[in-house]
Amino acid sequence: xxxxxFADIQQAPPIEVFHVMKAFSDxxxxxxxxxxxxxYRTDExxxxxxxxxxxxxxxxxxxxxxxxxxxxxxxLESFSTAAAKMLLGATHPAITEGRMTSxxxxxxxGGLRIAAEFLHRIxxxxxxxxxxxxxxxxxxxxxxxxxxxxxxxxxxDGKTKGLDFDGMIEDLQNAPENSVVILHxxxxxxxxxxxxxxxxxxxxxxxxERKLFxxxxxxxxxxxxxxxxxxxxxxxxxxxxxxxxxxTQSFSKNFGLYNERIGNLMIIVKDPSVIIPMRSQITxxxxxxxxxxxxxxxxxxxxxxxxxxxxxxxxxxIKIMSGRIIEMRKGLQERLEKLGTPGTWNHIxxxxxxxxxxxxxxxxxxxxxxxxxxxxxxxxxxxxCGLTTGNIDYVAEAINDAVCNVKA
Amino acid sequence: xxVAGPRTLNLVRQNQASIQHVCSRASSWWSGVEMxxxxxxxxxxxxxxxxxxxxxxxxxxxxxxxxxxxxxxxPSVRKAEELIVSQKLDKEYLPISGSAEFCKHAITLALGSDxxxxxxxxxxxxxxxxxxxxxxxxSTFLSKFFPGAKxxxxxxxxxxxxxxxxxxxxxxxxxxxxxDPKTCGFxxxxxxxxxxxxxKGSLIMLHxxxxxxxxxxxxxxxxxEMSKVIKERELLxxxxxxxxxxxxxxxxxxxxxxxxFLADGxxxxxSQSFSKNMGLYGERAGAFTxxxxxxxxxxxxxxxxxxLIRPLxxxxxxxxxxxxxxxxxxxxxxxxxxxxxxxxxxxxxxxxxxxxENLAKEGSIRDWSHITDQIGMFCFTGMTPDQVEKLxxxxxxxxxxxxxxxxxxxxxx
Numbered sequence: 001x002x003x004x005x006f007a008d009i010q011q012a013p014p015i016e017v018f019h020v021m022k023a024f025s026d027x028x029x030x031x032x033x034x035x036x037x038x039x040y041r042t043d044e045x046x047x048x049x050x051x052x053x054x055x056x057x058x059x060x061x062x063x064x065x066x067x068x069x070x071x072x073x074x075x076l077e078s079f080s081t082a083a084a085k086m087l088l089g090a091t092h093p094a095i096t097e098g099r100m101t102s103x104x105x106x107x108x109x110g111g112l113r114i115a116a117e118f119l120h121r122i123x124x125x126x127x128x129x130x131x132x133x134x135x136x137x138x139x140x141x142x143x144x145x146x147x148x149x150x151x152x153x154x155x156x157d158g159k160t161k162g163l164d165f166d167g168m169i170e171d172l173q174n175a176p177e178n179s180v181v182i183l184h185x186x187x188x189x190x191x192x193x194x195x196x197x198x199x200x201x202x203x204x205x206x207x208x209e210r211k212l213f214x215x216x217x218x219x220x221x222x223x224x225x226x227x228x229x230x231x232x233x234x235x236x237x238x239x240x241x242x243x244x245x246x247x248t249q250s251f252s253k254n255f256g257l258y259n260e261r262i263g264n265l266m267i268i269v270k271d272p273s274v275i276i277p278m279r280s281q282i283t284x285x286x287x288x289x290x291x292x293x294x295x296x297x298x299x300x301x302x303x304x305x306x307x308x309x310x311x312x313x314x315x316x317x318i319k320i321m322s323g324r325i326i327e328m329r330k331g332l333q334e335r336l337e338k339l340g341t342p343g344t345w346n347h348i349x350x351x352x353x354x355x356x357x358x359x360x361x362x363x364x365x366x367x368x369x370x371x372x373x374x375x376x377x378x379x380x381x382x383x384x385c386g387l388t389t390g391n392i393d394y395v396a397e398a399i400n401d402a403v404c405n406v407k408a
Numbered sequence: 409x410x411v412a413g414p415r416t417l418n419l420v421r422q423n424q425a426s427i428q429h430v431c432s433r434a435s436s437w438w439s440g441v442e443m444x445x446x447x448x449x450x451x452x453x454x455x456x457x458x459x460x461x462x463x464x465x466x467x468x469x470x471x472x473x474x475x476x477x478x479x480x481x482x483p484s485v486r487k488a489e490e491l492i493v494s495q496k497l498d499k500e501y502l503p504i505s506g507s508a509e510f511c512k513h514a515i516t517l518a519l520g521s522d523x524x525x526x527x528x529x530x531x532x533x534x535x536x537x538x539x540x541x542x543x544x545x546x547s548t549f550l551s552k553f554f555p556g557a558k559x560x561x562x563x564x565x566x567x568x569x570x571x572x573x574x575x576x577x578x579x580x581x582x583x584x585x586x587x588d589p590k591t592c593g594f595x596x597x598x599x600x601x602x603x604x605x606x607x608k609g610s611l612i613m614l615h616x617x618x619x620x621x622x623x624x625x626x627x628x629x630x631x632x633e634m635s636k637v638i639k640e641r642e643l644l645x646x647x648x649x650x651x652x653x654x655x656x657x658x659x660x661x662x663x664x665x666x667x668x669f670l671a672d673g674x675x676x677x678x679s680q681s682f683s684k685n686m687g688l689y690g691e692r693a694g695a696f697t698x699x700x701x702x703x704x705x706x707x708x709x710x711x712x713x714x715x716l717i718r719p720l721x722x723x724x725x726x727x728x729x730x731x732x733x734x735x736x737x738x739x740x741x742x743x744x745x746x747x748x749x750x751x752x753x754x755x756x757x758x759x760x761x762x763x764x765e766n767l768a769k770e771g772s773i774r775d776w777s778h779i780t781d782q783i784g785m786f787c788f789t790g791m792t793p794d795q796v797e798k799l800x801x802x803x804x805x806x807x808x809x810x811x812x813x814x815x816x817x818x819x820x821x
Contacts, residue, residue, distance in 0.1 A: 004675065004700065004701035004705060005554065005555050005556070005609075005644065005675075006553060006555075006698075006700060006701070006705055006708075006709055007701070007705065008555075009553055009705070009708045009709055009712055010708065010712075011707070011708045011711050012708075012711035012712045012714070012715045014711075015714075015718065018503075018504075039500060039501065047498040047499070047500050049496070049498055049499050053499070054496070057493055058493055061489045061490055061492075061493040066481075067479040067480075067481050067687075068479075068481060068485070068687055068688050068689050068690050068691055068728075069471060069479050069689055069690055070471065070683075070689040070690050071690050106537070106720075106721035106722075106725070107721065107722065108722075109718075109719070109720070109721050109722040110720070110721040110722075113719060113720055113721065137718060137719060137722065140715075140718060140719040141719040143719075144716075144719040144720075145719075252501075256499055257499055258499050258500055258501045259499050259500060259501055259502050259723070259725065259726035260499065260725050260726065260727060261721060261722075261723070261724065261725040276443070277442060277443040277444070280443050280444035280445075281442075281444045283444060284444045284445075284572065285576075287540075287569060287572060288544070288569065288572035288573050288575070288576040289537075289540070289541070289544050289576070289720070290537035290538070290540050290541040290544065290692065290721075291537075291538065291539075291540035291541075291569065292690070292692075293692070294537070294690065294691055294692040294725040294727065294728065295690035295691055295692075296691060296725065296727035296728070297725065297727070
């Protein structure tokens with residue numbers, strides 16, 4: 001057989017979350033539980049297409065005036081304007097003073113990638129910071145975009161199962177000027193631990209003093225607390241403080257539009273005159289990557305955000321999703337405390353959003369998979385959406401067993 | 409705004425540190441951001457939109473228009489969308505490589521249902537953000553894993569966006585002769601000569617059919633010859649197929665070159681777009697394929713391709729891909745689609761014929777046979793920039809180099 005050019009290509013290491021999902025999928029155990037995937041599930045452990053989304057999709061399909069023409073390179077403007085207003089508040093000075101620009105992107109990942117390429121190629125930044133731990137893809141996105149100086153700031157405190165605030169501040173204080181700092185706007189992934197408002201203020205102080213560049217990853221606005229304004233508090237604080245900054249928004253979770261890849265990249269500047277050249281440069285990045293973004297998800301979100309009645313319906317949906325998650329958190333903590341599971345468990349309700357860093361070790365996680373067919377990540381991260389009224393007792397008992405009998 | 413001369417720029421450069429210090433309070437992160445060059449094609453559409461002349465025509469942008477000059481949503485696409493809505497499917501994340509069903513149907517359309525490559529599992533096919541996205545997955549993969557020189561040989565001319573797609577991943581672009589302005593046709597001898605001199609083991613890009621922007625395609629016999637010389641030079645052929653079915657109206661005919669190269673033993677790369685042939689422009693449905701030596705290699709290559717896609721956008725959008733696989737998997741919808749795409753291709757061919765006839769009727773003594781010899785959406789008219797400017801001033805908006813988009817021509821009675 002002729003030698004191939006690609007004969008030397010090695011098998012790439014598997015990405016853990018997909019690996020664990022496959023293990024769950026392959027399992028035939030009747031009580032199996034998937035606590036790994038990052039998507040919302042109903043109390044029946046099913047995916048949920050928001051009723052308001054179904055309604056709008058049916059309208060779009062029936063609308064004979066609509067076609068499938070290319071969107072502009074920077075996407076559907078009615079979408080990105082509405083998305084930015086949702087994040088900043090419609091009357092935010094950055095918007096009213098013309099100092100904010102935003103473009104449609106391929107969900108959160110796509111937004112982060114375009115942001116990273118812009119910051120590295122155009123602004124020539126080369127240092128970026130991410131929290132320890134963070135979403136697995138942050139590092140890969142930035143290094144693929146060309147950043148070579150990879151740094152981390154302390155975040156998760158294994159002892160308190162909360163924020164290592166002093167460690168975080170110290171690391172930011174030692175950061176070189178112009179470092180890009182990736183911040184989770186709310187519902188930190190994977191820990192669920194968010195800074196308090198006072199802590200955010202101090203973080204802003206340090207970043208201002210050290211001239212660090214804030215990049216907010218906002219993937220859960222509304223989905224965390226059920227309140228859009230509350231979940232945008234940190235982003236708005238930084239904007240009010242006068243930072244020039246970037247925020248990427250994902251509509252995967254809060255709209256349940258996972259596979260439509262709908263996101264927004266928002267930039268706030270001091271001087272409006274830089275916006276046109278900036279957009280022209282982002283245009284070039286997009287053109288060489290995918291030309292223009294997909295239309296479907298943008299149409300759905302735009303229609304909802306720009307229609308009062310639909311917007312109201314959608315806000316009810318996010319209350320339902322965030323409410324169920326909060327209920328499961330309460331339920332799990334109560335059961336673990338009732339079982340007398342060693343350790344403290346209040347972090348489960350102190351944390352917020354889809355994910356919880358339970359504090360379980362890799363060994364304990366493995367035990368849960370092997371004995372109970374409960375699948376979670378080796379970091380001890382669980383997706384609260386995997387819990388239902390039907391399986392919460394089973395999971396609590398299994399965790400209790402693991403903590404009691406398997407060395408951390 | 410006045411442009412700074414060289415002396416001023418030098419002064420600025422020399423005093424940069426002090427200038428920065430003075431400006432530090434008011435300085436912005438963005439002050440060094442330069443204006444990017446405008447997009448030539450989209451600029452034409454801007455001009456068209458601004459023009460108030462009732463007889464204006466846009467012969468610039470590459471999207472199909474019906475005989476009323478309107479965008480066309482294919483009947484098969486409408487039907488597929490109704491079907492999809494009624495199925496009430498979920499919106500869960502696709503795998504990184506996209507919809508497996510879509511990928512299977514896309515590559516089967518390209519290679520034929522009897523393809524041994526598919527039967528033997530030699531193809532790595534992943535969903536891409538339409539043609540551009542598929543090309544970018546390809547260029548990213550090749551920039552990392554291609555064992556040869558990190559260059560790509562492109563036909564002269566080629567689609568403008570090919571260049572940044574490769575340059576963004578730090579690959580160099582080179583050219584081989586393709587278009588002959590004297591004949592407004594294919595420079596076969598020039599192409600063969602240049603290709604035979606390409607360093608062995610290099611990467612060569614080929615337009616599978618309906619070359620963009622010239623509309624000039626090699627004949628079947630010429631493809632056969634090119635296949636031989638490309639084999640001799642041990643080049644890796646990367647086919648860009650954005651118009652399958654849309655060019656001749658026949659999906660098998662338009663895939664001739666791709667299928668012939670595979671039959672000749674080439675291991676190709678292929679990008680496919682469903683923007684034009686299914687009118688799904690804004691839904692970004694496309695696929696990228698690498699043909700591998702064996703199943704094991706295919707598995708390894710796929711694992712690496714996925715690592716490259718994840719930090720781009722994690723996983724692709726479903727809507728467009730779902731429409732494509734709904735159509736291709738449903739015999740009734742598939743046959744409606746084949747009629748739809750033939751209808752579009754026929755209208756374009758009809759416009760070419762009428763244009764050529766009308767030019768003769770208008771008294772033009774020039775040889776306009778290239779208009780009907782060329783194929784697909786685009787036509788390299790052979791007009792000079794001066795002539796283009798005259799046309800633009802009168803009624804039409806035509807991009808700079810004299811190419812024009814055929815389906816925008818109204819049918820003159």
